[in-house]
Each structure stands twice: as C-alpha cells, then as structure tokens.
Amino acid sequence: MIYIYNCYGGTHTSALAAAYHLNRLPRDRKPLKEEILNSYLFDKLTSNDHGKLIHHGKDDQGNDVFSVGRGSSKAVIPGIYGSFQLMENRGELSETVVISNTSPTVPWLMTVGGFCSRALKLTTLGRMFLVLGAQKTYKNIINLVDASIQSGHTAPAKVLLLNNTEFKP
Template sequence: MIYIYNCYGGTHSSAMAAAYHLKKLPEDRIPSKEEILNIDIFNKLTPKDMGRIIFHGIDEDGHKVYTLGRGSSKAMIPALNELFLLLNDGTKTDKVIFSNASPTVPLAMTFGGLFSRRLHIDFIGIPLLVKGAKQTYHNTITLVKRTIEIGKTTKNQIEILENKNLEVNKLF
C-alpha cells in the first residue's frame, strides 16, 4: 500500500502527518519545538517543490509513505488518481491512499507558512508554525489513524480522503 499525505505546500501539515505515521513523533504527548522543526522537510520546501511526490519511509506494516504539495490545484489529486488507474491498467498493484492534511491546519500555521515560506520572515513565521503544529497535533494523530484504518479496510484500489470532518478551531 502507498500512503500519500497532501496539503497546499507539502511542507507543514502533510510533513507532520508522514512523520507521525512513521512513528518519528510521539503519540503520548505534543512534540517539542525541536522535534517539530527536525521533521525532515518541515518548513524546507519551496513553491518549486509543489507537485513532487516525496518519499519519507516505510511504516511498520511495510507500506510506503509519501507527501505531496498540491498548491491551489483542485485537479492534481484527480489527475494522479487517473494516472494511477492508467498505469495499473487493470492489474492489481498497491492500493494508493491520498489523505488531505489541509483540514488540520489552524490559522497560526497558515500565517506561519505565509511569513516563513513566502515572505522569508522566519522570526515571525517559525514561532507561528510551531504554535500551529502543537495546536493541531491531536488532529494530525486522528487524521493519520483514520487514514491507516481506511487503508486497511477499503476495497478500492485508490482512495481519496478529503478529511473535511477534521477541521480545527482556526483561531490563534
């Protein structure tokens, strides 16, 4: 099975989801600032990286975990869905689970990403990103657990999870 966590830039919420999925972040507590900032691609990607499917590792069940920054495109995930179907051409290959991590993003993380990645004002952006990451961490855990459960139970070859029911309080 292949898990692809996706969000706008691919460098914050989806990176956290992949790190949690691969047990690089704790389940029993909110990660520290250092643990968040040490996630392999957290706050490191640029707009040129959008559209790249980035491999993060293999989980404890032998499944591959990736992230994807899709930008503002509403067509990217459906296009990838069609591409995977075309490549499979009726043959049984790995299931692919696309899981949208964007609904977990609180306002602090949105503004943090804007200040840090777009405006290059890290002294404002990074503290906001860390605050947002901590604020939504329980939502990230819920999203990943739900994604894994659907991956185990779906009969579909490709599953697209929008995760709209995981929206968080968007206030600072």
C-alpha cells in the same frame, strides 16, 4: 500499500502526517518545538516543489509514505488519483493507494506561519507560528493518520481519495 499525504505546500501538515505515520514524532504528548522543526522537510520546501511526490520512508508494515504539495493547482491531486486509477484499470496496480488531504487540520496559526515563512521569507517569525499551530493540531493530525491507515485496510477500492473534512482544529 502507498500513503500520500497532501496539503497546500507539502511542507507542514503533510510532512507532519508522514512523521506521525512513521512514528518519528511522539503520539502520546504534544511535540516539542525542536521535534517539530527537526521533522523531515518541515518548512523547507518551496513552490518549486509543488506536485513532486516526496518519499518519507516505509512504515512498520512496509508501506511507502509520501507527501505532496499541491499549491493552488486544482489538477495535482486529480492527476495523481487518475494515474493510479489508470494503473488499476490496466491491472498494473498491486497495492492500495490512499491519498489523504491534511489541509483540514490546519489552524489559522499555521496558515499565518506558512505565509510568513515561505511567501514572505520571514522564517523566524513564521516558524514561531508554525510550531504553535502544529502543537495545537497535533491530535487532529494523528487522528487523520490513523483514519487514513484504517481506510487503507478496510476500503473496497484500490485507490482512495480522502478529503478528511471531519478533522478540523
């Protein structure tokens, strides 16, 4: 199976979702500031990275976990989805692909923090808001990851596009 978590920048909630999926962040408690900031690629990508599939690793079942930032593009996710559907239609897709939107889990603190850190280059201020937001929404992200994994195991389709609107903070 392939899991692709996506959000606007690809460096906050999608990076955290990948970290939770790979058990690199605690699931039984609120993550510490240092744990969040030390997560792979957390608050490190720029707009130049939008649209790039970034491999985070393999989970304990051997499934690949990716993230992608879509930016303001309305084409990135449909393009990824369509590419995998084409592969499925040609009989070239041997595993299920789950494309999961993490944006519904973003609290306003993370929106402000991401803008400050990435757009305004006020990294220290932005990261303060990002950490508070990540701590506020960690359960939502974990629930989204668990639902994405479950969907991958139970859905009849080979390529799934999950909007996840039910996971609002």
